[in-house]
Amino acid sequence: MNMMSEAAVEKALDKKMNDIALKMIGKDVSVHYGEKRALYDVNLNVRENTVTALIGPSGCGKSTFLRCLNRMNDTIDNCKVTGKITLDADDIYDPNIDVVELRARVGMVFQKPNPFPKSIYENVAYGPKIHGLARSKADFDQVVEASLQRAGLWNEVKDRLHESGTGLSGGQQQRLCIARAVAVSPEVILMDEPCSALDPIATAKVEELIHELRTNYTIVIVTHSMQQAARVSQRTAMFHLGHLVEENDTDKMFTNPDDQRTQDYIMGRFG
Amino acid sequence: MNMMSEAAVEKALDKKMNDIALKMIGKDVSVHYGEKRALYDVNLNVRENTVTALIGPSGCGKSTFLRCLNRMNDTIDNCKVTGKITLDADDIYDPNIDVVELRARVGMVFQKPNPFPKSIYENVAYGPKIHGLARSKADFDQVVEASLQRAGLWNEVKDRLHESGTGLSGGQQQRLCIARAVAVSPEVILMDEPCSALDPIATAKVEELIHELRTNYTIVIVTHSMQQAARVSQRTAMFHLGHLVEENDTDKMFTNPDDQRTQDYIMGRFG
Amino acid sequence: MTNIVSPVAGAVSPAAAPRRDIGIKRRYAAERRFRAYGIAAITFGVVFLILLLSTVIRNGYTAFQQTAITIPVEISEKLIDPDNKRATDPSVLIAANYPAVVRDAIVKQLGIDPSKRTEVREAAAMISKGAPIQLRNLVVANPALIGTTVNVTFLADANIDSANKGQIDLNVPEANRKVSDTQIGWMNQLKSAGAIEKQFNTGLFTSGNSSRPEAAGLGVALVGSLYLMLIVLALSLPIGVAASIYLEEFAPKNKLTDLIEVNINNLAAVPSIVYGLLGLSVFINFAGFPRSASLVGGLVLTLMTLPTIIIATRAALRAVPPSIRSAALGLGASKMQMVFHHVLPLAMPGILTGTIIGLAHALGETAPLLLIGMVAFVADIPGTPLEPSTALPVQIYMWANEAERAFVERTSGAIIVLLLFLILMNLGAILLRRRFERRW
Amino acid sequence: AARDQVQVAGSSTVLPYAKIVAESFGETFPDFKTPVVESGGTGAGLKEFCKGVGPDTIDIANASRKINEKEAEACKAAGVTEIQEVKIGYDGIVFATDSSNGDMKIEAKDIYKALAAEVIVDGKLVANPYKDWSEINDTLPKGPIAAYIPGSKHGTREVFEEKVMKEGCKEAGSTDVIKGLISDAKEASAKCIAVRKDGVAVDIDGDYTETLARIAANKTGVGVFGLAFYENNADKLKVATVGGVAPSTETISSGEYSVSRPLFFYVKKAHLGVIPGLKEYVNFFVADQMIGPEGPLAEYGLVAAPDAEREEIRKSVEEGKTM
Amino acid sequence: MSTSLILLSLLVIGIAAYVMASSRANALSGGKSSNLHSRPGYYGSYAAVWAMLPSLIVLALWLSISPSIIETSIRGAFPDEVKAQPAATQNLNYGMVSAIARGLPKLTAEEVAGITDGSIDIQAKLGEKGVPLAGAAEPYMIEGAKNLTAKTAVSRLVMTGVVLLLAVAGAAYGLRSVAPRFRARNQVERVMLWGLIVASSIAILTTIGIVLSMLSEAARFFAMVPASDFFFGTVWDPRFAGAGGTSTEGQFGLIPLLAGTLYIGFVAMLVAVPVGLFAAIYMAEYASPRLRSLAKPLLEVLAGIPTIVYGFFALVTVGPFLRDLSQQVNGLVTGNYMNFIQAQSVLTAGIVMGIMLIPYVSSLSDDIITAVPRAMRDGSLGLGATRSETIKKVILPAALPGIVGALLMTASRAIGETMIVVLAAGVAARIDINPFEPMTTVTVKIVSQLTGDLEFTSPQTLVAFALGITLFCITLCLNIYALYIVRKYREQYE
Numbered sequence A, B: 001m002n003m004m005s006e007a008a009v010e011k012a013l014d015k016k017m018n019d020i021a022l023k024m025i026g027k028d029v030s031v032h033y034g035e036k037r038a039l040y041d042v043n044l045n046v047r048e049n050t051v052t053a054l055i056g057p058s059g060c061g062k063s064t065f066l067r068c069l070n071r072m073n074d075t076i077d078n079c080k081v082t083g084k085i086t087l088d089a090d091d092i093y094d095p096n097i098d099v100v101e102l103r104a105r106v107g108m109v110f111q112k113p114n115p116f117p118k119s120i121y122e123n124v125a126y127g128p129k130i131h132g133l134a135r136s137k138a139d140f141d142q143v144v145e146a147s148l149q150r151a152g153l154w155n156e157v158k159d160r161l162h163e164s165g166t167g168l169s170g171g172q173q174q175r176l177c178i179a180r181a182v183a184v185s186p187e188v189i190l191m192d193e194p195c196s197a198l199d200p201i202a203t204a205k206v207e208e209l210i211h212e213l214r215t216n217y218t219i220v221i222v223t224h225s226m227q228q229a230a231r232v233s234q235r236t237a238m239f240h241l242g243h244l245v246e247e248n249d250t251d252k253m254f255t256n257p258d259d260q261r262t263q264d265y266i267m268g269r270f271g
Numbered sequence C: 001m002t003n004i005v006s007p008v009a010g011a012v013s014p015a016a017a018p019r020r021d022i023g024i025k026r027r028y029a030a031e032r033r034f035r036a037y038g039i040a041a042i043t044f045g046v047v048f049l050i051l052l053l054s055t056v057i058r059n060g061y062t063a064f065q066q067t068a069i070t071i072p073v074e075i076s077e078k079l080i081d082p083d084n085k086r087a088t089d090p091s092v093l094i095a096a097n098y099p100a101v102v103r104d105a106i107v108k109q110l111g112i113d114p115s116k117r118t119e120v121r122e123a124a125a126m127i128s129k130g131a132p133i134q135l136r137n138l139v140v141a142n143p144a145l146i147g148t149t150v151n152v153t154f155l156a157d158a159n160i161d162s163a164n165k166g167q168i169d170l171n172v173p174e175a176n177r178k179v180s181d182t183q184i185g186w187m188n189q190l191k192s193a194g195a196i197e198k199q200f201n202t203g204l205f206t207s208g209n210s211s212r213p214e215a216a217g218l219g220v221a222l223v224g225s226l227y228l229m230l231i232v233l234a235l236s237l238p239i240g241v242a243a244s245i246y247l248e249e250f251a252p253k254n255k256l257t258d259l260i261e262v263n264i265n266n267l268a269a270v271p272s273i274v275y276g277l278l279g280l281s282v283f284i285n286f287a288g289f290p291r292s293a294s295l296v297g298g299l300v301l302t303l304m305t306l307p308t309i310i311i312a313t314r315a316a317l318r319a320v321p322p323s324i325r326s327a328a329l330g331l332g333a334s335k336m337q338m339v340f341h342h343v344l345p346l347a348m349p350g351i352l353t354g355t356i357i358g359l360a361h362a363l364g365e366t367a368p369l370l371l372i373g374m375v376a377f378v379a380d381i382p383g384t385p386l387e388p389s390t391a392l393p394v395q396i397y398m399w400a401n402e403a404e405r406a407f408v409e410r411t412s413g414a415i416i417v418l419l420l421f422l423i424l425m426n427l428g429a430i431l432l433r434r435r436f437e438r439r440w
Numbered sequence D: 001a002a003r004d005q006v007q008v009a010g011s012s013t014v015l016p017y018a019k020i021v022a023e024s025f026g027e028t029f030p031d032f033k034t035p036v037v038e039s040g041g042t043g044a045g046l047k048e049f050c051k052g053v054g055p056d057t058i059d060i061a062n063a064s065r066k067i068n069e070k071e072a073e074a075c076k077a078a079g080v081t082e083i084q085e086v087k088i089g090y091d092g093i094v095f096a097t098d099s100s101n102g103d104m105k106i107e108a109k110d111i112y113k114a115l116a117a118e119v120i121v122d123g124k125l126v127a128n129p130y131k132d133w134s135e136i137n138d139t140l141p142k143g144p145i146a147a148y149i150p151g152s153k154h155g156t157r158e159v160f161e162e163k164v165m166k167e168g169c170k171e172a173g174s175t176d177v178i179k180g181l182i183s184d185a186k187e188a189s190a191k192c193i194a195v196r197k198d199g200v201a202v203d204i205d206g207d208y209t210e211t212l213a214r215i216a217a218n219k220t221g222v223g224v225f226g227l228a229f230y231e232n233n234a235d236k237l238k239v240a241t242v243g244g245v246a247p248s249t250e251t252i253s254s255g256e257y258s259v260s261r262p263l264f265f266y267v268k269k270a271h272l273g274v275i276p277g278l279k280e281y282v283n284f285f286v287a288d289q290m291i292g293p294e295g296p297l298a299e300y301g302l303v304a305a306p307d308a309e310r311e312e313i314r315k316s317v318e319e320g321k322t323m
Numbered sequence E: 001m002s003t004s005l006i007l008l009s010l011l012v013i014g015i016a017a018y019v020m021a022s023s024r025a026n027a028l029s030g031g032k033s034s035n036l037h038s039r040p041g042y043y044g045s046y047a048a049v050w051a052m053l054p055s056l057i058v059l060a061l062w063l064s065i066s067p068s069i070i071e072t073s074i075r076g077a078f079p080d081e082v083k084a085q086p087a088a089t090q091n092l093n094y095g096m097v098s099a100i101a102r103g104l105p106k107l108t109a110e111e112v113a114g115i116t117d118g119s120i121d122i123q124a125k126l127g128e129k130g131v132p133l134a135g136a137a138e139p140y141m142i143e144g145a146k147n148l149t150a151k152t153a154v155s156r157l158v159m160t161g162v163v164l165l166l167a168v169a170g171a172a173y174g175l176r177s178v179a180p181r182f183r184a185r186n187q188v189e190r191v192m193l194w195g196l197i198v199a200s201s202i203a204i205l206t207t208i209g210i211v212l213s214m215l216s217e218a219a220r221f222f223a224m225v226p227a228s229d230f231f232f233g234t235v236w237d238p239r240f241a242g243a244g245g246t247s248t249e250g251q252f253g254l255i256p257l258l259a260g261t262l263y264i265g266f267v268a269m270l271v272a273v274p275v276g277l278f279a280a281i282y283m284a285e286y287a288s289p290r291l292r293s294l295a296k297p298l299l300e301v302l303a304g305i306p307t308i309v310y311g312f313f314a315l316v317t318v319g320p321f322l323r324d325l326s327q328q329v330n331g332l333v334t335g336n337y338m339n340f341i342q343a344q345s346v347l348t349a350g351i352v353m354g355i356m357l358i359p360y361v362s363s364l365s366d367d368i369i370t371a372v373p374r375a376m377r378d379g380s381l382g383l384g385a386t387r388s389e390t391i392k393k394v395i396l397p398a399a400l401p402g403i404v405g406a407l408l409m410t411a412s413r414a415i416g417e418t419m420i421v422v423l424a425a426g427v428a429a430r431i432d433i434n435p436f437e438p439m440t441t442v443t444v445k446i447v448s449q450l451t452g453d454l455e456f457t458s459p460q461t462l463v464a465f466a467l468g469i470t471l472f473c474i475t476l477c478l479n480i481y482a483l484y485i486v487r488k489y490r491e492q493y494e
């Protein structure tokens, strides 16, 4: 397992070197909420089997961009997206695309934890159920346990799997939502501040999870912790006031960014 | 202003030395959610004009304890609180106590941002209005602006004060909730992870606010960032699995804690 | 704001700090008032309900009892089959002079001189006019009874029933009453002989309608209402929920859907009789369904109930927080799945409330049934929804308009039955609703 | 779909009688199902009746008035060409008050004066000024005028207008005065029967039970009832004599008591012998056993037609005479 | 085959298609469902839909259209002199033909022969078999009837064949479409969506039906009575225009009815809305779960009591009580024991109707208030708001759209109610601003003009249709206005 994972990492690095494996490509993405413009012509690519971190001050459009990647913005009435986003070369805003399939391939963890008012078990089992990823009761049990394990929640909830998911603490809810998203094993996972309500240990677990997922999945993560971005991501994109300021390898970004604003932001000299 | 604030700090330090000004005293506080016990005989005091940080792994009972301090747990059907909590020597669980007055004196910022589905302005003006703290339109304008300023949100929203508070980004909503709580100037402010969705700059602003508030108010803050706890608090309490593990001066806590578990947690060796 | 609160002297308790005036007294008074309004509102409703129910029950509980007269009846061959032809011609048994048999029995029991014609007639009037038919059915079923004397329990005439229940004011001049003093005397005579007694009125639930109050029952109406409600439930709930789902979750928000929304609200304001007109022209004249049939009634009531269910359902759907929807969509659920797996269960209490209220309305409605011929005298219990039948409110309406005094208690009795029906019908929905209710 | 029972619709005044007959019919002929008798009013009944021929249309329409020209034409146009008219007897219309009141003797002109919209005072037509019964006729009891009369859609209302208001108008000598004042004959006669609208005369659109309840709620009120209804509630009501005659089956059938109207039903001849039981039902209905003075209908309150008239009815049914 | 048998076979074919398609999909997935676009059940449903839906549509169309096609062809074969008759007579003739056709299968061959050569009286013969004929049949009718029977039989045979064939073909098509990348779920969901659309169109159809069923009659009314007299008339006095009656037709002024409708509805809402809302608030926010689960169904009983019971309650209890009360009050205040509240009055009707309407407000509002997320309450309570402040300032605004919906429905019920008004406020059409006097409503008049003894073509009856249409339009306008208001104040939580 470890062997394989290393091999995969290498493969991913290879790809990155050749700059070929672009899982998702955003071209001139602009978003309006009614009159208000939230994103300005963002050009951002997401590489396969890579963790891409989105950083930037609060309200700069990180969540908005993230939501464009699996078309969750469609559900907001007055939200208008222009530009082009592709997933494996398919335009995801093409009218022929099946949004549901898209969202099954591009999973999402929301910024505000939003568990279903159902039991913890059902929360996690829901995705596999609708996608037919598990058949028997045993399959489900296994998927639920594995997902909760990965999100570092299993020990806390294993005795109360059939109690309501809304009766969990804030951090537990957040991990539940992560477990729920992981359970359907999407190709791309979008995480909007997945560790915001987590203590360092839980955060470490989630980061470990991200690291582990990277071998097979593509991950985009929004975070406001520079340290976290530095720890988990290979690529980092910095937003400011709706503009993409800079996109770069994480190492470079945190040591020697091209843009002055990035530098200022990372140094905390901003605002 | 700076002068005065310094004087106040000194006074607070004085008090601390004499260990007298205990704003709130929790004695043998236990909480059950239905069958499940969430807190075990917690004895924790909150000192006046001091920032007390509550730390501990996710799900350990920090929010639960915090909610006990202004009786927000009353609103959860199956939640039972035992033990005694006093505010300025009044037992707050006394049947004669007035919960409304209590909550006006002990304000709260929740873990999940919960702006009202009203305009930003109305969100902030709500508290002053119900408590009659402002009368004229000008009063209100002034309170709203001051509060939003303090929460570091003013610049971002000053042009859209009359748009809905639910249309803000996650971090903006969190700051809106802080502004809303500050607007009623309570004696004690309880903050449940107020910076979880905030970028470093916004976080710094909120921390500055906390610092500034400390001169006049008593603050209890839940955080999972050790750094933040170390930065803003004078006293720190560490929870684990519903037990209060240790309560100590922050300096001591982060350098030489009495309890092994605290040490482990702070060092990240936990879980 | 940065003013320092008054300096605290030494170790004095900080409680001495002056409290802010946040109008707590005034606000608590408002709070108490508000609460009191709530209690008053509920009390108001419940008191009126109790008042109504107690009136109805006071007037109607007697309807569940029925006076019966048990007398020995001599089934004489002379009267029934004088020519002894019953073996060859069974119709003899049907056409026989049973009224005379009944008359003779009561006359004999009371010991009246059979030659006094008016007295005999008065005595015979004490027994229900259905008695001869009852006797006939008895004899036809068992011809061996002929020539024997059997004890038969007859229903008392409605007026005797009322007198026995003490509902007749004996101070009224005899001429203005339906029961004469002689009959009262006889009644008491029978009572002391143990021949008259009150029994549970099973006929109220099993018999069809009748022009004789003592024999009138709700059988047809109960079956009819049952059919109606089954049809309404089976159609209006799925259609209503489906329509609401489309309008609330799928329909593009444009002028057209606005129009539909307004239109549905408006349908709720259409007087119910207009639905009757619609049913008459669409279901009977156009589609050719039979008149007076509960199928047509059910369809009409369905159309009438739909707006209620749709309005309630839409309100309930709208109340489901958007975060639940995003959560489901984010997991790759289709919109259909999102609706049926998450939104609908959360909206269930509201939907069930709409159903409860809508069905209650449909159960109590008469006007639309008038035009499709369900306000009718129907004696035979319908076997299928295509046969003529009535409904409980119709029966109440018709009995309320009857001239005979004995129908007064039966009207109230029928109302009680209707309310029991309502409670039984709603019980399932209420329990279900409690299961679905949760706060989040 | 073939139908195995007779379907009847129409007047709610005839309904109780039709009900009694239908029920006895069902009991007497166990082979036939009991006919279904709808209520809903003469107009609606005739409308259904005239819809056409066939098992999906009704067989009999009960009516508290004669079918009129337009309706007969509509019937014809729909193929209902042969209609038998059967008169079943008379419905007496009485005035009654709460039984707590003293005896009441009224004349048509009293009613006219009490209820007309406009009356003649000093040779001029003025809005009805009377407020108390005793202002009209000092033999009447003291008390504010209140009357509960059938609504304008009821057949009884027509009888009330024709036989009471119009008569009263004539008796009071107002007819001629009004004719003198108003040239248009139609309008003049309308003035005679117009009922005041100031809340003193209350239209009742429901049934007599409602009138009864209203009188119970307002003891000084006078209500208009059918004879049958009055007889069943004689303990609560006190009937008024009209022109000195007390209403009863005898006085009405003899014509002494004038306020009455005939009741009918109409049979679709094409259905006779086709719908099971229809012919038998009609014959059963017109038998003396039912509509005779000793029959259950009379007992309920129907005023039986005189012997000769009943014989006539039976004969025309027998012959199948159509309109 | 009879229609029900056809339906049954369709069902069988559908189920078979479902089973086959889903097992085929299962096989294709090779145990890994991620190979498939949709879950196997969706493929099954897809095939079942293809098997049943087109054939059902064809069946329905065939059943509804073929009779008229056959009718045209039969009528075309009528003799020329018959064709020359007026349309009404022709319709009657065709009615005869179809009646004979209904009877023919019940006759034996000899009888048919007898009828054809005229040796048997057809009217009597068919009468024996329970098929009524309006008149004597002519030879061409018997011919037509035979023709009709034959054509109907052929049509049915062809229909059975076509429908079953279509079902099998559909099933086969559905089965063939099963492929890993085939979007079965989307297709099935599209069908479901159409199902939902059809369900919502029932509301539209109802409206159209209502309007159509009233429009032509209303037009006839307006042909007899000028519209201006109706819309602007202030006197409602339709006279009895019975058989050969001498009286004129009276006046049909809408205004008093409209005023009464609005007034009584207003008073009823004045009772129902505060009581219902406060009850809802109390149940949702203050009451213990036990009290709530008791009070709510109890109040709902109020909605199920037949309105006639309310009516008598008003007539016998409430009305006289208010009258006597007013008598006493007046006596105590002025010394004149004269009642100023009539036993039948707007007030009585309003109060009693208001009571009936309580559950419409309370139950629905309670559900909606309960559905407001807890975070909203916590937010407000945490700021030190009292419960009532929280309710008034946060919860009610958030629940507003739903509550307004409930209120609209309540108002609608108030406008549509008859029996209570009849018994509690009477049927006198008057204009008055005094709520202690009787008035009446449009609905009452619609009901009373539709029932009763008048002939159906008289304006007295037809006015009911005009009233219906007018009421419809007025409530429509009110609803549009309400929608506009709701849109303006809607607050979306989260």
Ligand SMILES: Nc1ncnc2c1ncn2[C@@H]1O[C@H](COP(=O)(O)OP(=O)(O)OP(=O)(O)O)[C@@H](O)[C@H]1O
Pocket: A166, A167, A168, A169, A170, A171, A172, A197, A198, A199, B033, B036, B038, B057, B058, B059, B060, B061, B062, B063, B064, B065, B076, B111
């Ligand atoms: N409403 C509730 N019903 C039942 N159990 C609850 C409820 N709220 C919290 N709990 C449980 O009580 C325990 C303490 O919860 P609490 O919210 O206090 O945790 P916390 O310390 O705030 O954690 P976090 O940092 O994740 O927010 C957890 O195990 C949680 O699952």
Ligand SMILES: Nc1ncnc2c1ncn2[C@@H]1O[C@H](COP(=O)(O)OP(=O)(O)OP(=O)(O)O)[C@@H](O)[C@H]1O
Pocket: A033, A036, A038, A057, A058, A059, A060, A061, A062, A063, A064, A065, A076, A111, A224, B166, B167, B168, B169, B170, B171, B172, B197, B198, B199
């Ligand atoms: N539904 C909405 N309607 C209107 N404006 C919106 C909406 N959602 C977001 N915005 C605005 O769009 C801008 C970008 O929002 P976004 O949620 O993408 O920020 P973010 O980068 O995720 O910030 P945070 O870190 O605070 O979550 C913000 O100014 C926000 O106020």
Ligand SMILES: [Mg+2]
Pocket: A062, A063, A064, A111, A192, B169, B170, B171
């Ligand atoms: Mg965000």
Ligand SMILES: [Mg+2]
Pocket: A169, A170, A171, B062, B063, B064, B111, B192
């Ligand atoms: Mg917490």
